[in-house]
Amino acid sequence: MDVFEAMDTCTAMRYFKEDPVPREVLEKLIYAATRASNPGNSQGWAFLVIDDPQVKQIVGDKVLQGMAPFFANRPPGQDGVEERMLQGAEHLAKNFAKVPAWIVGMARKVYPPHDPQESFMHSTIYPAAQNMIVAARAMGVGTCFTTFPGHAEPEIRELCNVPEDLHMFVYVAVGYPQRRFMPVKRKPMEEVLTWNRF
Ligand SMILES: Cc1cc2nc3c(=O)[nH]c(=O)nc-3n(C[C@H](O)[C@H](O)[C@H](O)COP(=O)(O)O)c2cc1C
Secondary structure (H helix, E strand, O other): OOHHHHHHOOOOOOOEOOOOOOHHHHHHHHHHHOOOOOHHHOOOEEEEEEOOHHHHHHHHHHHHHHHHHHHHHOOOOOOHHHHHHHHHHHHHHHOHHHOOEEEEEEEOOOOOOOOOOOHHHHHHHHHHHHHHHHHHHHOOOEEEEEOHHHHHHHHHHHHHOOOOOOEEEEEEEEEOEOOOOOOOOOOOHHHHOOOOOO
16 A cells, blocks of 8 residues: 555544554554654664453453543533544443553653753654554554553553653554554645745
8 A cells, every 4th residue: 555545544543444454464564663763763762562362351351440430521622523532442442451452652761862852762662663653554454542541550560560761651552453444634735845045
């Protein structure tokens, strides 16, 4: 698939089939992530793939506990699109354990070497995660960037023995899509592009 077609149709997927995603496919996603640009080529990233059903169940229960107040009190979406997005986000959280794999994007504070800064951890992990979701789309695999599993960070750290110096940033849900990939809806170019001067 052409890379522009993959980017154009790389919608966040929140509904997945339960079929497992083969490890070779998951490894290819990590390969794609690690091709990304990163500060000074410091490559301070690390990726934890969680596909163990027991771990997903424990983490999923904790996530749901953390999200329950939000789901109970959330205001309705401002329009149909936002409401569908919120419903999808709720579905994803409630079905955490059924998502075939979760990839946790993590980073170490290593850049610049003489005075490591927290901001460079973000610069490290987000381009990598974006590479990953575009590569997944090209392989017919659905993904959704999320942050809500942060509610279960202590449990993930303990169950998965995550080293202390790794900071957890993004939790990418991965699976074969149950719904169709759609064109992403973004602002028109004219609204966001300026040549030389505003
Ligand atoms: C850093 C980041 C965090 C996100 N967190 C969540 C999340 O917690 N739950 C969720 O359902 N979607 C999450 N998303 C997905 C966005 O909501 C989604 O990309 C956006 O609504 C646009 O939809 P589209 O990508 O399908 O076009 C996140 C995206 C990013 C980049």
